[in-house]
Amino acid sequence: MEFGRKNRESFWPSYVDIMTTLFAVMLILFAVSYARFKLKEGQLEMLVNEYKDIIDVYSTVDAIDKTGYYAYDKQYLKHTLTVSIAYQDKEYDISNKLQYDLTNKTKADQVREKIRRAGREVQNIISNLEENSENSKNIKFLIVIEGQSSKIPFNDNDWQNNETLSYLRAKFLKKFWTDPVSEGGCGLFQRTSENDVNSKCEIIVAGSGEGGVPRYYYKGGINPMSQNPAEEKYSSIKNVSPEDFAAWRNVEQRNQRFLINIIPIIGNIDVTKAKFENIKK
Numbered sequence: 001m002e003f004g005r006k007n008r009e010s011f012w013p014s015y016v017d018i019m020t021t022l023f024a025v026m027l028i029l030f031a032v033s034y035a036r037f038k039l040k041e042g043q044l045e046m047l048v049n050e051y052k053d054i055i056d057v058y059s060t061v062d063a064i065d066k067t068g069y070y071a072y073d074k075q076y077l078k079h080t081l082t083v084s085i086a087y088q089d090k091e092y093d094i095s096n097k098l099q100y101d102l103t104n105k106t107k108a109d110q111v112r113e114k115i116r117r118a119g120r121e122v123q124n125i126i127s128n129l130e131e132n133s134e135n136s137k138n139i140k141f142l143i144v145i146e147g148q149s150s151k152i153p154f155n156d157n158d159w160q161n162n163e164t165l166s167y168l169r170a171k172f173l174k175k176f177w178t179d180p181v182s183e184g185g186c187g188l189f190q191r192t193s194e195n196d197v198n199s200k201c202e203i204i205v206a207g208s209g210e211g212g213v214p215r216y217y218y219k220g221g222i223n224p225m226s227q228n229p230a231e232e233k234y235s236s237i238k239n240v241s242p243e244d245f246a247a248w249r250n251v252e253q254r255n256q257r258f259l260i261n262i263i264p265i266i267g268n269i270d271v272t273k274a275k276f277e278n279i280k281k
Contacts (some may be wrong), residue, residue, distance in 0.1 A: 057129060057139060057264045064125050069118035070260065076213045078146075081258040083114045090154055092168035094176045095184055112176075116186045118260075119177040123188045125262060126201050139264055140200045143189075145170045146259040147207045148215065150252035153237060167207025173258055174205055212259070218251040220244065225251050 065072045070079045091097035094115060100108035126141055147170030149162040178192075179185020193202040216225050217232035224247050226232070234240045240248045 054264075060125060060129055061262045061264065064121055064262070067118075067121045069114065069121055073214050078214070078259045078261055080214065081115075081118055081260055083111065083118055084254070085111060085115070085256055085258075086253050087169070087256050089152070090160075090165065092165055093172050094169075095172075115173070115176065116188075119186055119188045122260065122262065129264075130200050140202065142202050142204055142261075142263040142265060144204045144206060144259075144261040144263060145174055146212060146261070147171075147173070147205075148212050148255050148257055148259065149207075149209055150249075150255045151210050151237060152249065152252055161209075163207060163209035165207070166209045166212075167205065169256070170205045170207055170258060174203055178203075208259075210255075216251050216254045218244070218248045220247075224248075225254065 062072065064070050064079060069082055071082050072079055085094075086099040088097050088099055088102060094112060098108045098111055100111060122143060126143070129139070129141065147166035147168070149166040149169070151162070154165060155161040175185065177186050177188045178190070179187070181187040189201065189203060191199045191201065193199050214227050215229070216227060217229055218224050218234060219226040219228075219231040220233045233244075234248065237248075
């Protein structure tokens, strides 16, 4: 009896020690797990916030298509200036060389006013992004003005052709937007990377000549204009029949236009697959 009682008395302290040790181990495991969970939660929250900032930037850019001056081409992922512009043959200066400048100065000025408003919409987009983005210090913007030309023949030499003509049209659109009002311009984009190192806006001028996408193609028929290159009726002006020439020319003149891309350049906002994988670990 004495022996059994001693065994029972020694059992309980040992049991308590074991349970205390297990409780301590579980507490440590809980603390470690909780700390790791909070760490992952913080990383995921940061990732979500960065992702939302990027979505907000692109959503703000996409809002330009609701202004009536731009349309987004889903196939080619570009914003097209919807203002109808027709130049005099081989000309590029918006300020005085539009087709209407020969026939109706009032209409020409109306076209220029629409172009001015279109430029203001782009400037407003950039201003809103700069003011509202929490990570604006990590974001800059490229405004790419891409000029296009028609296939109406112009190839006098290496310097005078549709390639350089499309570039000059884009250059003079930029000039029209950025020149001071006192000089006949719109007075827009007064702060760019060209004159202010702290500016978040850089304007790039490009010309795609008779190429570039999207384009309008003459397909014939009652509705002769198409954006599908496979429907183009004439591959060259040399093949255009005399009875179709006027209609073909009208369609080609629609390609005297501009494509405007606002491209956010994301700095150290890192939302990448590698970062997701690293958080999973």
